[in-house]
Structure formats: structure tokens, C-alpha cells
Amino acid sequence: MSTLTRERRAQIRARERQPWAGEYRRYDLVKEFLAALGVMALLTVVLAAVFGSPDKHAITLADWARNAPNDFVVTAVAELDGTSGTATYGAPYTNDPTAGQKLGPLPLQRWGGVREPVDTAQDFVLGPLSTVTGDTTLTSALREYKAASADQQTAWGTAYGDALDKAPDNDPGKVANGDFGPVPVLVLRLLDLARSGGLDGQLLSSGGFYQTNYAKPLLFLADGSYLQDQARTEHLGGDQWGMMNETGRYPGQAWLWLYTFWYQIPPFTISHNADALVWALMMVLSALLVLLPFIPGLRSIPRLTRVDALIWRQHYRAQR
Numbered sequence: 001m002s003t004l005t006r007e008r009r010a011q012i013r014a015r016e017r018q019p020w021a022g023e024y025r026r027y028d029l030v031k032e033f034l035a036a037l038g039v040m041a042l043l044t045v046v047l048a049a050v051f052g053s054p055d056k057h058a059i060t061l062a063d064w065a066r067n068a069p070n071d072f073v074v075t076a077v078a079e080l081d082g083t084s085g086t087a088t089y090g091a092p093y094t095n096d097p098t099a100g101q102k103l104g105p106l107p108l109q110r111w112g113g114v115r116e117p118v119d120t121a122q123d124f125v126l127g128p129l130s131t132v133t134g135d136t137t138l139t140s141a142l143r144e145y146k147a148a149s150a151d152q153q154t155a156w157g158t159a160y161g162d163a164l165d166k167a168p169d170n171d172p173g174k175v176a177n178g179d180f181g182p183v184p185v186l187v188l189r190l191l192d193l194a195r196s197g198g199l200d201g202q203l204l205s206s207g208g209f210y211q212t213n214y215a216k217p218l219l220f221l222a223d224g225s226y227l228q229d230q231a232r233t234e235h236l237g238g239d240q241w242g243m244m245n246e247t248g249r250y251p252g253q254a255w256l257w258l259y260t261f262w263y264q265i266p267p268f269t270i271s272h273n274a275d276a277l278v279w280a281l282m283m284v285l286s287a288l289l290v291l292l293p294f295i296p297g298l299r300s301i302p303r304l305t306r307v308d309a310l311i312w313r314q315h316y317r318a319q320r
Helices: 002-017 029-051 061-067 069-081 120-130 136-147 150-166 183-195 198-204 215-223 226-233 254-264 274-290 301-305 307-311 313-319
Strands: none
Touching: 061 069, 061 183, 061 198, 061 215, 061 226, 069 120, 069 150, 069 183, 069 215, 120 136, 120 183, 120 198, 120 215, 136 183, 150 183, 183 198, 198 215, 215 226, 254 274, 301 307, 307 313
């Protein structure tokens, strides 16, 4: 074995000492770089013009309250009586043992636990209103609401929510008379606070110098229909293919195309566990990509398709 190895090495060294007998081709690196740069720049401009993603400013609670006040009031009532999407979402916001997405029998969402606890009535409505001073009507309404039992609070909120649903355009000014307790005063004062921009500051307060936790204002905003309406206008709905810029004018999340693709086809389009199912599928696909060199059959695709022969066709032609 060692003799063959020495002979092989001797042959390689002898071959290396021989002059090159193959073909020479002139190669201008600068010229190729400039050509590639020009082509990529042109493609970038054309594709950005055709498929460019929108560059929208962040939507605030003040924008919502000013542009869609009726939707804001309806959502505030749902936060107050605990029927909003956030209040019934489960982990990581609320401790609801029946809520959460599953992967088969595995309750993936509940495994993480409540890591961002949210009390929608206190955090979104009562807490911010308690910071308002100089409003005796509001102070009296807060005192009356907090003194009532939980069943009474739920009854007031449910009654007012039903009345808003029946009012034209959900307009609080057109609600029929009923036993709503202090709920109308609370939600209308919250609307005033949001219009002034004060509610954004209240929900962003995290106790630190830098306010970087946008979870609560985003959850409150997402419970209404205003955010969804704005998204669908820009073709960014869950059943649409649009993608938003991450920051400023940088390209959108084009790398998400495969992830969002699955939401457009059954069974993911009709499943209540679509997020968990898509996540599991993407984990499987990612594992296949990482393990590709070790999977028999898949790892042989380049050799069987002879892609290398197409790429290096001039070299193989010269060798023949």
C-alpha cells in the first residue's frame, strides 16, 4: 500500500513539473465585475419597481382613535369585559388551559407558559385611565366600576357591547338606552386619552430609560379591525402575498416567501393550528436541507443530473 502511494505521489510531482498543454483564455476580472455590477443594479431597479414593498409609518393608538373611533370603542369594551382576542389568546399572555395551538396532541403554545402576562381590562383601560387627573366624572366612574362585582362588570360590558353592535356603524352616539353602568364613560374617556397620544405613552411605559417593549400597544391595536384593514389595503393580509419593509426603505422580508407560502394552501388555510403546523413543516424542511449530504438518494441528485457538466461544459469539451 505504501509503495503504491509513493508511486502515485511521484506521478503527481512529475505531472506538475510538465508545462501546461491546455487552452489559455483571456480573463479580465475588472471587466467582469463591472458587467455583473451593472446587470445586478438594473435588475434591482426593475424588480424594486415591479415588486417593491410598501414603506408605511408605524400605526399608533392615536392614529387608530382619530381615524376609526367607533372601532376603537368597540375594542375597548371587549378588552374591558375580557372577550377580546388577547384576553382569550392563552399563553404567553393569559393563563387559559383551553386556549393555544397544538401539534397533534402536543400543546406547544401552553408549554411556554405565561411569559408576558396581560390583564386587558387593567392594562389597556383601567390602568391608563387611573393616571388622568382633574376629571371628576371619570374618577366617579372608575370608583363605581371597581366597587362592582365581577359579574356586574361583565354584565355592563356585555350589554354595552351588544348595544354597540346594533348601533349604526357601531357609533357610540347612536346606542340605545340600557343598563351599561359606568362603561360608556370609561371607554369614551379612553378614546379621548388615545386621541391625545397619551395612551401610547401609557402602554409603552416599561420602567426603563429605553422604551422598546411594544407588546401591549400592538396587542390592543391588533384586537380591533383597523390594523387588519390597513394591512389588507396594502395586500398584507394573511391570505395575501404582500410583504412589508422591516425598517425604513430596506427590502422587505423576501426570505419569508416559503414560510408564508404554506398559509395559502390547504390544509393550513382552514386549520386553527396553522401556525404550529407551518412551524413544524419548516423545521422538517430545514432539517432536510442541513442533512442533505447524509441522505441517500437526495445527495446523489447533483451526480445523477450532471449539473456540473453543464456548468463546466467548456472544460469538458476541451478535455475531449
